[in-house]
Amino acid sequence: MKEVIQELLGQALHQLVKKDYLPGKVTDHPAADIEITNCPDPAKGDYASNIALKLAKIAGMPPMQLAEMLVEHTSRSRHIAEIRADSPGFINVKLADNCLFKLVVDVLEAGDRYGHKQPEQRQRICVEFVSANPTGPLHVGHGRGAAYGATLSALLDAAGYDVHREYYVNDHGRQMDILAVSVWLRYLELCGEQVSFPVSGYRGDYVYDIARLIRNEHGDHLRHNRFEVSDQLPADASEDGSSGDKEKHIDALIRRARALLGEDGFRIVFKSALQAMLDNIRTDLAEFGVEFDEWFEEHKLDQSGAIDDAIQRLRDAGHIYEQDGAQWFRATEFGDTQDRVVIRDNGRKTYFASDIAYLESKLKRGFKPAIYSFGADHHGYIPRLKAVAQGLGHDPDDIEILLVQFANLFRGGERLSMSTRSGEFTELRQLREEVGNDVARYYYIMRSHNQHMDFDLELAKENDLDNPIYYIQYAHARIASLFRKLEAEGVRYNQAIGIASIKLLTNDYEQQLIRGLLEYPEIIQSAAEKRSPHILAHFTHELARKLHSYYNAERILVDDENLRNARMALLTATAQVLRNALRIMGCSAPEQM
RNA sequence: GUCCCCGUAGCUCAGCUGGAUAGAGCGAGCGCCUCCUAAGCGCUAGGUCGCAGGUUCAACUCCUGCCGGGGACACCA
Numbered sequence: 001m002k003e004v005i006q007e008l009l010g011q012a013l014h015q016l017v018k019k020d021y022l023p024g025k026v027t028d029h030p031a032a033d034i035e036i037t038n039c040p041d042p043a044k045g046d047y048a049s050n051i052a053l054k055l056a057k058i059a060g061m062p063p064m065q066l067a068e069m070l071v072e073h074t075s076r077s078r079h080i081a082e083i084r085a086d087s088p089g090f091i092n093v094k095l096a097d098n099c100l101f102k103l104v105v106d107v108l109e110a111g112d113r114y115g116h117k118q119p120e121q122r123q124r125i126c127v128e129f130v131s132a133n134p135t136g137p138l139h140v141g142h143g144r145g146a147a148y149g150a151t152l153s154a155l156l157d158a159a160g161y162d163v164h165r166e167y168y169v170n171d172h173g174r175q176m177d178i179l180a181v182s183v184w185l186r187y188l189e190l191c192g193e194q195v196s197f198p199v200s201g202y203r204g205d206y207v208y209d210i211a212r213l214i215r216n217e218h219g220d221h222l223r224h225n226r227f228e229v230s231d232q233l234p235a236d237a238s239e240d241g242s243s244g245d246k247e248k249h250i251d252a253l254i255r256r257a258r259a260l261l262g263e264d265g266f267r268i269v270f271k272s273a274l275q276a277m278l279d280n281i282r283t284d285l286a287e288f289g290v291e292f293d294e295w296f297e298e299h300k301l302d303q304s305g306a307i308d309d310a311i312q313r314l315r316d317a318g319h320i321y322e323q324d325g326a327q328w329f330r331a332t333e334f335g336d337t338q339d340r341v342v343i344r345d346n347g348r349k350t351y352f353a354s355d356i357a358y359l360e361s362k363l364k365r366g367f368k369p370a371i372y373s374f375g376a377d378h379h380g381y382i383p384r385l386k387a388v389a390q391g392l393g394h395d396p397d398d399i400e401i402l403l404v405q406f407a408n409l410f411r412g413g414e415r416l417s418m419s420t421r422s423g424e425f426t427e428l429r430q431l432r433e434e435v436g437n438d439v440a441r442y443y444y445i446m447r448s449h450n451q452h453m454d455f456d457l458e459l460a461k462e463n464d465l466d467n468p469i470y471y472i473q474y475a476h477a478r479i480a481s482l483f484r485k486l487e488a489e490g491v492r493y494n495q496a497i498g499i500a501s502i503k504l505l506t507n508d509y510e511q512q513l514i515r516g517l518l519e520y521p522e523i524i525q526s527a528a529e530k531r532s533p534h535i536l537a538h539f540t541h542e543l544a545r546k547l548h549s550y551y552n553a554e555r556i557l558v559d560d561e562n563l564r565n566a567r568m569a570l571l572t573a574t575a576q577v578l579r580n581a582l583r584i585m586g587c588s589a590p591e592q593m
Numbered sequence: 594g595u596c597c598c599c600g601u602a603g604c605u606c607a608g609c610u611g612g613a614u615a616g617a618g619c620g621a622g623c624g625c626c627u628c629c630u631a632a633g634c635g636c637u638a639g640g641u642c643g644c645a646g647g648u649u650c651a652a653c654u655c656c657u658g659c660c661g662g663g664g665a666c667a668c669c670a
Contacts, residue, residue: 037612041614050611050612053612053613053650054611056650057650088612088650088651089613090613133670170670172670174669178670247669325668328668337596337666341668342668343668351669376598376665379597379598379664379665379666383596403597405598405599405664406663446606448606448607450599451598452662452664466620466632467632468618470632471632471633473632474630474632478630485629486629523609526609534606535607538606538607538617548633549635552625552634553634555628556629592630
């Protein structure tokens with residue numbers, strides 16, 4: 001609808017230029033881009049444009065006069081009931097009733113697809129999110145990234161993009177080695193060996209679970225006695241950190257494990273750990289309603305030679321140099337604060353080297369853009385990834401990096417520690433079990449992603465009377481309940497009669513609801529463009545509010561057959577939009593509460 | 594020290610990529626069920642939009658500085 005008005009005003013503008021009322025430069029000016037907003041005052045209209053205010057100076061006339069001229073030259077349309085200039089120069093447009101009534105029918109016809117674009121040619125977009133290291137279960141912080149990424153993906157899909165959801169599995173690095181060693185040590189413990197556990201090791205109970213699995217399958221085959229394991233290792237850090245070196249210790253322990261187990265034995269432990277963690281994460285996310293099209297494994301980049309190829313490309317382009325025995329990428333050339341090592345002096349590739357190959361892989365696969373969703377602590381990655389994109393000869397705008405700020409957990413005003421060590425409340429799974437998936441999904445996305453947020457479990461769970469997601473779901477359930485009620489009374493809903501009588505929906509509440517439905521497609525587009533799922537969350541809450549107001553003010557199941565069916569048709573359409581929106585947010589739309 | 598995010602009503606947050614009287618929820622106060630789920634609705638109170646400058650016809654929105662909160666600055670992953 002906005003496009004229609006935009007078009008009409010555009011034509012008016014061109015006419016004025018053609019008739020020489022306005023200088024030609026007006027239409028060339030960037031400000032001639034006509035934007036249509038929702039009119040703040042419903043009495044004045046449905047839509048508004050500030051075009052006359054923006055162009056007044058270039059046109060050389062007062063904004064009000066320009067607005068009036070534009071109104072005069074806007075051709076009549078059956079969609080528009082009234083168009084007028086209001087001081088200080090806004091153009092307000094009131095939609096024709098027919099147009100609004102027809103919209104209800106549109107919603108009913110489109111059903112699940114209402115508001116969702118399906119263009120012929122869908123642009124391919126990649127959304128990479130979560131990508132937590134598989135060294136432990138997902139924690140509450142990952143939850144926000146998961147909810148954000150999943151909702152953003154669904155939003156982009158609804159907005160007409162071909163979305164590829166991807167999880168980058170860091171299965172290659174030192175942290176994974178540390179997990180493997182941690183598992184092995186717990187395994188030895190289960191075998192009855194008295195081994196000490198390193199400070200840097202992973203301590204969660206899940207480590208024991210994996211160790212137990214390995215022991216069930218391999219018995220004592222991987223057992224070595226504690227003297228072999230710990231003989232002549234550099235000292236671990238002491239509890240207070242005053243002596244020893246935990247990093248040296250753990251690295252030596254990794255080498256020792258490799259030596260004792262042999263590459264095959266180590267791989268058994270390593271793979272079991274990786275597999276178990278990935279299963280854990282995958283299940284957790286699936287239960288949370290978060291699915292991926294691809295789990296992209298880092299080690300394959302190395303195996304396939306993609307990392308070497310990518311580095312070679314940078315080298316050929318003159319962006320790699322050697323210093324202190326290491327190979328560096330000249331990131332400063334593209335605005336990063338410092339150059340970055342890609343191959344260490346010991347010959348090992350850095351994590352960053354994988355990043356380079358991964359970025360190349362995404363762009364080679366034709367994603368435009370490739371979206372990265374990171375935790376806010378990764379903001380330092382933006383310049384270096386943008387630098388890589390340029391170094392590889394791509395447009396830096398082809399990658400888009402979105403930062404999701406942290407979520408602080410509270411319980412009744414008291415801040416909960418999220419560190420694994422104190423372990424009061426850390427796992428996403430715990431959160432889901434405590435508050436439920438719907439609540440968690442909605443709470444995570446109801447705030448702008450670049451806003452720090454406070455997630456109070458007390459408000460999310462116990463105080464469910466005031467819970468916004470229940471409020472929304474209740475609106476949906478209320479509509480369903482009306483249909484049940486009708487059926488119980490032995491009366492049938494007749495949609496054909498409803499549509500034929502749709503013009504009876506003239507009161508304020510009904511008009512407001514219809515306008516809400518009208519707004520939905522615009523909300524989808526704008527939320528997707530701005531990468532801001534919270535816009536949809538707010539809209540849905542607002543639509544539910546309109547429904548509740550209507551329900552309280554008017555009786556729906558009236559005796560008059562025409563009016564009753566018309567109202568039911570409107571409610572059917574409203575329920576449809578609520579359902580569509582809830583689906584995008586990953587929340588259920590219950591029939592009953 | 595450099596960089597990123599944030600500072601709007603008692604609390605948690607919106608504010609549509611500068612526009613017409615700054616909004617919502619919670620909390621506070623007052624009302625509304627012989628009637629379709631009161632998990633609801635209506636009304637009232639409450640804000641120098643952190644502070645100081647600047648750009649503009651117009652600034653909560655853009656720029657600069659300062660103050661305050663959070664975070665990042667590895668041949669870690």
